[in-house]
Amino acid sequence: MKIRPLGQQGLATSAIGYGAMDTALGNDADYDAASISAIRRAHEAGVTHFDTAELYGWGKSERVLGEALAPIRDDVTIATKFGFTPAFTPNSRLDHVRDVVDNSLRRLGVDTIDVLYQHIHDPAVPIEDIVGLMAEFVDAGKVKYLGLSNTSAENIRKAHAVHPISVVQASYSIFDRQSERQFAVLEDLGIGLIAYRPLARGFLTGAVKPLEGYPAGDFRRNNPWWAPGNFKANLAIADELQVLADKRGVTLSQLSLAWLLARKPYIVPIPGSRNPERVTENSAAAELTLTPGDLAQIEGIAPRGAHV
Template identity: 55%
Template structure:
């Protein structure tokens, strides 16, 4: 698979990565062996960028990823995150907490260094300069290679970047979720790469979406606004039209959605997640799908500004919204 460069500090990865969250949480019950098989299949197909976080099972997901990549650790980029507390999911980016989490993550992963360390969410009670300075300590010590932020706004990025250069920003971005495009000018200004999470609209853009009530009680989509009556039907229709366009190119709708993301900039590396080795192969195939200007225009015609329904639950906000 072709590679892409994220940021200006030397971070190079495959054009499509792998997000491991769904192995452990958010999308109903899963089996570890399925996740391990999916990660190893991704590596076999050329994926070199694997994303996890302390939050995903409070270390259990990191352990799964560590076991899955053990035999090819030196061939891949491993990203993890800090910034939450168990069991209340509160924010905590105090320097002493970051230090504790990083040491725990290294043990969970079974590794001597983390390639990309993200602040999972901006903590409004801790100056970002203190966060960046603490990550810089780990970079200087060789325990972390690159600094990342997630769901951070322009001011936060600029202030962090002044202390420790930020290589990558991670935020939700897909055909269904376009709001983050307002941040692209500052990413270009600072030379920061971009990693879209939920690049397939939390699974909607696989063409397999069901009404919310049909999902397991532990599945986050039961409460997602895009699955609620009124929005759901509109999103199904948009996905149907995208599926027709994809079929005309001998591709799936998921491949079309990922290829669209890749076409938005050379500094973009989406991280679709799946527990299915077959889905991994499908996702990786998107890297070879070329979209014409006519294809991109048709996609914009179907979804001019994104899908129907907010990605954020009522009362929840992020740093830049």
């Protein structure tokens, strides 16, 4: 697996990472065992970067990821995040964040978190104060590299002035192009981009279903890509991309991930899957190089991303 440097502080990860959010969704031993198999399959396929958060099952995902990676801890980098409440509102109060980080270390079963993110900007706490606290974690050896997620260019600049930020995490896929507006600040400051939801939550995989095909309570119910009026138009985009993928002899997931890798050398997508075969498929996208002709065709098919 190719390695990509992220930021200027020494962080380097496999070109494709692994997103462990869905490992939080089950609550029985079989579900967890399947998650652990998928995570270990990712490592066998060369993935060295694994992403989780306190939010994902309130520690559930961190515990499962920690257990899966325990035998290979030193081969991988683990990222986690603080800053959400159960009501999905921000909470980066400093005393609260201190507790969250200690809990994350304990649940992951590690001495050091490789990448610690603020998960979402909290307007109630100045970003300088938050990054000041995150820098204390670095000094104390609890954290190696700092990241911000779901934030603005202005916050990235303010944060970076307090302590170097190695990575920003944002939604980025052929369907969701908004984070391209942050390329300028990332390049200016030499910060890497972790692309979350790189397969558009499964829309860009060939396995997408209409909303009725997903369980009640699935996040996709509130996602405009699936909304009436948008779904068919977005399916047409996915179908055209599938034709291109077929021509190249790759899967739509691989085409979608390789497109992200081709956008910038400092981008690492973190697809999520609990299916070991899909994990292998997704990881293999790191070896796929799209031609300028492929990239132009993708631009022609989805010049502004999905219909929303």
